[in-house]
Amino acid sequence: xxxxxxxxxxxxxxxxxxxxxxxxxxxxxxxxxxxxVLANRAYKDSTxxxxxxxxxxxxxxxxxxxxxxxxxxxxxVPKCGKKPSMKAVRIYALKDLKPGKFGILxxxxxxxxxxxxxxxxxxxxxAASNGKRLGHGGGYYDHFLxxxxxxxxxxxxxxxxxxxxxxxxxxxxxDEILTD
Numbered sequence: 001x002x003x004x005x006x007x008x009x010x011x012x013x014x015x016x017x018x019x020x021x022x023x024x025x026x027x028x029x030x031x032x033x034x035x036x037v038l039a040n041r042a043y044k045d046s047t048x049x050x051x052x053x054x055x056x057x058x059x060x061x062x063x064x065x066x067x068x069x070x071x072x073x074x075x076x077v078p079k080c081g082k083k084p085s086m087k088a089v090r091i092y093a094l095k096d097l098k099p100g101k102f103g104i105l106x107x108x109x110x111x112x113x114x115x116x117x118x119x120x121x122x123x124x125x126x127a128a129s130n131g132k133r134l135g136h137g138g139g140y141y142d143h144f145l146x147x148x149x150x151x152x153x154x155x156x157x158x159x160x161x162x163x164x165x166x167x168x169x170x171x172x173x174x175d176e177i178l179t180d
Contacts, residue, residue, distance in 0.1 A: 006166040010134050014125040017159050018057050029157050030060040032180035037064050037121065040178065042151045046118035048074040050088050050150065053097060053105040058123050059155040062094065069093065076113055079106045084139035087112030119151045122174065127156035131173040132165040145172040153178055 001009075021029075037043050049068050054061040068075045069092070076088035079100065089107040091097065100106035122141050126134040133154050135141055145152060154174040161179055 003166045003168050007134060007137065010162070010165060011125055011137065014134065014160050018125075018157075021057070021157070021159070026057070026157075029180040033059040033155050033157070033178060034063050036178040036180070037153070037155070038067060040153065040176070042119050042153065042176070043121075046073060046151075048076065048117045049119050049121065050076040050078075050117045051121040052123045053077050054123070055102075055104055059157065061121065061155070064121065065091075065094065074117075076117060077107060078104075078140070078144070079110065079112070080104075080140055084143040086140040086144045088117060088144070089113065117148075117150050119153060120145060120148075122152060122154045124154050124156050124160070126160040126162055126165060127154050127174065127177045128162045128165045129177060130164065131175065131177065132167045132171065133174050133177075134165050139170065142170050142172045146170070151175050155179075 051061055051065055065075060074090060076090050079087045079089045081087065089109050089111060090113055091107050096107050097105040098108050122133065124133045124135055152172065152174045153176045156177050156179050158179045
């Protein structure tokens with residue numbers, strides 16, 4: 001079995017686990033993950049944050065984004081372009097977000113930021129405690145994060161945390177995995 005087949009199997013398994021989560025379980029998980037981020041030293045000490053805007057079934061990031069904005073941090077969120085292109089676009093309020101590609105909330109602006117960002121908060125389908133992350137397979141985050149000097153935090157529900165995951169040379173290893 002090659003790495004693409006392995007990743008495909010892990011994605012299928014992770015999607016089934018996510019589908020089987022009940023609403024209360026997800027709310028409880030979200031709250032624990034939010035508290036883990038807000039208590040995280042790298043996040044607390046940061047002045048700039050790149051953070052995904054959560055979709056249904058992903059750990060909720062809207063409260064984290066609101067906290068970062070209230071705290072005076074520069075907040076950048078993804079804006080996807082042609083695969084696997086993604087920009088970090090600054091927002092000043094949640095109202096700056098509108099449904100975009102894949103129905104994901106993203107900034108209306110196309111003005112990408114190329115400067116230094118302290119922390120990236122990244123989604124996953126599954127992650128491993130050694131920093132490996134399994135995304136949806138588009139390569140957007142690996143392409144964006146590769147070669148950047150940025151502290152990478154992946155948010156992963158405990159039920160989706162694995163001992164190890166398949167990875168290749170293009171997969172960016174996370175600095176920290178936060179879970180519920």
